[in-house]
Amino acid sequence: MSRHVAVLLALVMGCFLAVSSAQARESKEKKEKSIPDVTGVWKGTSDSVAMGRLGHTDPTTTPKFLHLDWTLTIDKQEGRAFFGTKASARGKETVVGVIDGATLYMADDDGAFVGKLTSKNRLVLKYMEPGKESKVASITLYVREGSNDKEETPAAAPAQ
Template sequence: MVRLRALLLAGLVGVILIAVPALAAEHKEKKEKTVPDITGVWKGTSDTVSMGKTGHAEPSDSPKFQHLDWTLTIDKQDGPNFSGTKASAKGKETVVGVLDGAMVFMADDDGTCFGKLTGKNTMIVKYLEAGKDSKVASVSHFRREAAPEAQKPAGQ
């Protein structure tokens, strides 16, 4: 009886030792495959409060409430890392960013963004800029103009 239990236990341990690395590899593959492609042109409008000398609004000595239109162009992506530009009617900045699941984190020339993909072609981005010369807080709702497949020329 003791011998049978020992054999069963040894067999169970063997199965676990074989299964764990295989499951870990499968989990890693699934995680790598689930990084969404966010390349493309995203358009959005922000609800913003700003003051000081900002690159995207008229200078103001007191808080100014406004709605600004934005174009976020993600032209390069390598796994969860990406880069592109953020532009308004008054200026354009380079952005770099990273995805963590559905969470989006970006930095531009003078501030940081964090947000969330809310769908394949939608995201909400919060922006903060803090400094002596300018202060900005905003929330933008973006929609991708076209999915990446639709942006590529035929035959590619």
């Protein structure tokens, strides 16, 4: 009888391991699917204050309020990592980034971004560029181009 119990126990353990393995695979697939796709062309207008040698507007020795139009193009995304370009009428820079849930972290040639997807096609990015040559603090609401996003554009980007 103890041989039957051992065989039965081995069968139960085998089934348990098979189910656990399948559940782990399913959990991993769900996690990978839950990473938002941020590829595409995003457009927005910034609310900024800046001073110094600025690449996207004229230099200034005193703080200046700016409202610049931007195009953020995310060319490629692999899992949580992505890259692309940030462009204004006066310049273009490469950006690299990662996404964690709905939060994005990015870097360009001289500054860093932290942002959040507020919907599938809306993104609020805050940009900081500290330094002796230039200083910038900015917030921009981006909308993905070609989206059928029916949300009204708010008068101000939402507080984060």
